[in-house]
Amino acid sequence: MAHQKMTKAEKSWIVYDVGNSALVLLATSVIPIYFSSLSPDGEVVVAWSYAETVASLIIALLMPVLGSIADMQGMKKKFIVGCVGTGVVATVALGFVTTALAFLVIYVISSVALNSSMVFYDALLVDTTTDERMDEISSQGYAWGYIGSCVPFIACLGVVLGYEALGITMQTAMQIAFIITGVWWAAFTVPLLKNVQQLHFKPRAPHAVANAVRGLAVTLREIWANQAIRYYMIAYFFYIDGVHTIIKLSTSYGTELGIDSTQLVLALLVTQFVAFPSAIIYGRLSSKYGTRRMLLIAIAAYFGITLFAAFFLRSAAEFWFLAILVGMFQGGIQALSRSEFGKLCPKERANEYFGFFDIFGKYAAILGTFLVGTFTALTGNSSLGVLSIAVLFVVGFVTMLRVPESTEA
Template sequence: MAKQKMTRAEKSWIMYDVGNSALVLLATSVIPIYFSSLAPDGGVVVAWSYAETVASLIIALLMPILGSIADMKGMKKKFIVGCVGTGVVATVALGIPTSAMAFLVIYVISSVALNSSMVFYDALLVDATTDDRMDEISSQGYAWGYIGSCVPFIACLLVVLNYDALGIGLQTAMQIAFVITAAWWLAFTIPMLRDVQQKHFKPREEHAVSRAIKGIGGTLKEMWANKAIKFYMIAYFFYIDGVHTIIKLSTSYGTDLGISSTQLVLALLVTQFVAFPSAIIYGRLSSKYGTRRMLLIAIAAYFGITLFAALFLRTATEFWILAILVGMFQGGIQALSRSEFGKLCPKKRANEYFGFFDIFGKYAAILGTFLVGTFTALTGNSSLGVMSIAVLFVIGFVMMLKVPAREEAAE
């Protein structure tokens, strides 16, 4: 059977992943290193962990309410416009502060805007494609996001790593990097806003906010009554929380171990290149071996990655090995998690359900960052903090085994 070509809507939906991934990559590599220069007294891992936790808590509180409203006709893209607009301005503003606290405040705003936009973007997957193509399109989104984000990232690196040769200061170099990243994000948002139409929606309601707040409890009861969604959400909460904790804190952990900033950034760039083909391959393997089975393999792999980081990671070479291992599974586990939930949730209430989906882990890495920050603060050993993440993957693996097949859940 000939491979089906992607539609214009599918391609444009994928383009948004290319756009927002530029800030995601910068936030997991260069930004923590720059923040360490603003916080010379130390405590980088702890401060960064708690900043990420605050951002995640804000998203967790907002998304169920905003998601319910966004499910109404024509609202998804309006919310995306608001989030992207706020995020772009905040990203540019990151170059202004000279104190650590002011920088963290603006970073939290940009992080909330970015990750909130991703909730609405994820929910648009059900409008951009069909159930039988969700694994493929979701995987393509992550894949092209990884490789596409390298273009502005390399441009930023050239400026940041050569600021002396360019005759500018580090802050000016970072200001240029933030402008490049914000412009890239904005440019690749336009195709999705133009070509992807909201096909699934609820009728508009009066007093939408109050109704959304009152309806949160009912939605939770519905989700809990659905065995497939219940166990899937519990599994997802734990394993993806661990995944995003590793993504968010890998650079600050490497800095704490004394690995040079250049080695850290270049290794994370390798992660992007490895993740590009890996995400596509993972999506195609899911059609042969099943989405759930591929998710279980990825969860087990991340458990091993966590142990490697905590027990053996001490040098730049070992950080490069870690970066390659993460790249092999990062895109696959994210893409298939998103598409699998898109198949399970009711299409007309996709935003509402994806709002809870993101609370249960995707961009609300509350537990993992809190565990790392707390254990590191209590023991003074960041390796023990990283070790605490392993339990998240164990619980996630066990809970995923309890998720019934979609055919069984339908019955």
């Protein structure tokens, strides 16, 4: 299939991923390490797991209602402005708190804002491109997000690792890092707001909130009645659980194993560079072999990654190997999950449907981080906590096999 030139709207949609991914990368690497320096009792994995759980729960409860309202004419971009504005302020504020509890509270606010903006952004995919190009554009978004986020991240890393040479304190270095990340996120939101128009929408109606809440049960029944969407969302719930949990807790887990923090951060940077071409390749392979088949391959790969992390990950070299493996499949599984759902859902109600899509992802993240935190706390062994994730990939794989073949790209 010939790859046609991207439109201005498609490019503008893609670059938002470049903007918000800077905070995603910082949150999975430097932020947990910085938090551990604020946390005197050393229970880093448990505290961080429960903070992520709270953030996920808030997003999961908010998104279907806000999504339904955002489907109304001209509302998607207004919600993005609100989320990005709140998120940027909270991100900058992270550098100006000195207690672990205050840091976790502000982190939860920034995480809720970031992930909420992603739901509205994902739903704009149906306004940006055609069904035939969704796998390609979604994959490009993740790919450029991975590579683009490295620019501010390397700048942040230079300041944080070289704070003594710069003659500043560690806290000042973190303040600069959070400001760089916030400004980057805001700047790359502008093209999306300027060049992507909401083409699919519901007409505006009075009592929007009340109608949205009442309509949730109807939408849930519609989702359950559609066999393709039903099995797809159940499968997604389980396998994306493992993906999110690995992303969120890898640095904390590595720290607990005694791996040097610099090694952890550099290995995660390698993940970004590997993920850039891998996500694009995955998007193109899906047009040849089918989206469902490529998702099954990625789920199976993640099952293997989880076993490796639980049984064999002990040294920095093994963490680097794991980072490369994750990079090969992370972008592909996320991008194709998003585009496949975009093809399945009704376009004029994309935000509402993506709200439920996100609820499945966020409640799964609650389950994953809770499992790891609880198993680690009960057994005193974080490897057993990691092992608890593997079964979720098995359930996701088996359920994905039930998704009808007609949903192939």
